[in-house]
Amino acid sequence: MHGRPNNAERSGAAARASRAMAASAAWTAALMAPHRDARGAPLDYFLHAGGPAAAPSMHLGWALAALSMSVIAIIALLLVLAIARRRRMPVDARLPQDETVALRWIYAGTGISSVALFAALAYTLVTLDSVAAPSRAPALTLTVTAYDWWWKVDYAEAGGAPAFSVANEIHIPVGTPVKIVLKSADVIHAFWVPQLAGKTQTIPGQINEQWIEADAPGVYRGQCSQFCGAQHAHMAFEVVAQDAAAFDAWRREQAQPAVRVTADALAAHGQELFQARCAGCHTIRGTEANGAQAPDLTHLNSRRLIAAGALTNTPGHQLDWIRHAQRIKPDSLMPSIALTSSEASALSAYLATLH
Ligand code: HEC
16 A cells, blocks of 8 residues: 555646646736636736825735735745755754854844834834825715615715715715715615725714825726625725816716606506606605615616626616616615516606706
């Protein structure tokens, strides 16, 4: 049993080793490739900073990672050198002869590690201070309330336009700090847009603050980063950074109530259905629907994603969601709603008017 490995065993071992190497090469390649989820959003976004609230923390992250890796490399190297040195010694010389030499290594190691740790602490404190507040006063303040399992975003009244609220999609102007007032409607969540800032918890009964700023126009993915229940992973959102003119145009449109359905009989039937089956939870401004515990649907079709990032926003996905919310996000606070095919087409025709 314990003899030398025969040829078959050797070739089996070689095959296993080469399979392991191939698997590890595949893993390395997968880790190095930019990660994309189903909708093409990169998942390695925390490795890239998109604004001044995020860049210092990202640099700190890299510096601490580099420090830890070099500590591991130095210790590993010293260990290998020590083993090699001992092996070369005659056996009777291997017992420690003089402890002062060994102690000197310990003193030097402790000294160097303490200096490195204090430097890391100082750098961390400086970084925390530099991201604590923006250098200019925020041009815009938004209130974001976390719900199981979506985000409500309130824009205050501005320039005569009324206040309004949207869900899961936060528009901001580029190149200017935006203050985010964070609340929770139920449990503890955490607001995190890795490319724009560190994470901040939303805590029931407490108001936290955070600021974000985007250097360039684009879509920055955000995610709840505090486990908050069954659909925590499906509690994403997007920050859409736009130049000032595009942002103002968006804001003006969102502040408008929904366009009234008049001519289209199918859509008008859909609106009645909405009023009867959906309005207890959802608001559509400009209609009698004024439910407060679910996303505002006034400009539903202006959003890129629905159900907190779970689906892209297409008419087909909207219907799928309405009929199978409990299959798409089990335990979510929207029930799956049974619709006959004529009800579905009426509701769809109505939802299509919500630009
Ligand atoms: C009991 C309350 C309730 C009822 C009734 C309800 N919904 Fe919802 N709805 C919700 C909640 C809560 C969400 C957010 C779920 C999530 O993302 O986890 C939601 C999400 C949605 C969304 C996605 C919005 C977005 O931007 O993410 C649509 C569209 C929607 N509901 C349509 C409807 C329609 C149409 C009806 C009626 C047929 C309806 N809902 C009935 C509670 C409700």
